Amino acid sequence: MSAECDGVLERIYSALDGEVSAEELADIHQHLEACPPCLEEYEVEAALKALVRRCCAEQAPAALRAKIVASITRVQTVQTTVTAHAADGSAVVTRVTRTTTVEG
Numbered sequence: 020m021s022a023e024c025d026g027v028l029e030r031i032y033s034a035l036d037g038e039v040s041a042e043e044l045a046d047i048h049q050h051l052e053a054c055p056p057c058l059e060e061y062e063v064e065a066a067l068k069a070l071v072r073r074c075c076a077e078q079a080p081a082a083l084r085a086k087i088v089a090s091i092t093r094v095q096t097v098q099t100t101v102t103a104h105a106a107d108g109s110a111v112v113t114r115v116t117r118t119t120t121v122e123g
């Protein structure tokens with residue numbers, strides 16, 4: 020990360036809010052093309068912003084909300100304890116962990 024990166028990262032937020040000039044925006048994009056870490060940061064911020072915009076939209080229809088919820092896949096871990104008895108009478112405890120994905 021260079022000092023140039025710091026400046027670009029600061030301006031990314033403004034750029035995403037549409038608060039920079041076309042010239043500045045071009046500078047930012049030029050830097051992003053040459054700097055993968057900054058590009059990654061930009062993409063994360065852009066995705067986050069799009070998500071927030073979608074979720075905070077005052078008139079988000081119920082169907083859209085349901086769609087977002089449905090797209091979130093939950094992972095459910097079920098641990099089962101199985102106790103068996105060996106031939107000599109001693110208990111053999113086996114823990115079985117099963118991970119399943121649950122479509123929201």
Ligand SMILES: [Zn+2]
Nearest residue numbers: 024027054057
């Ligand atoms: Zn950079």
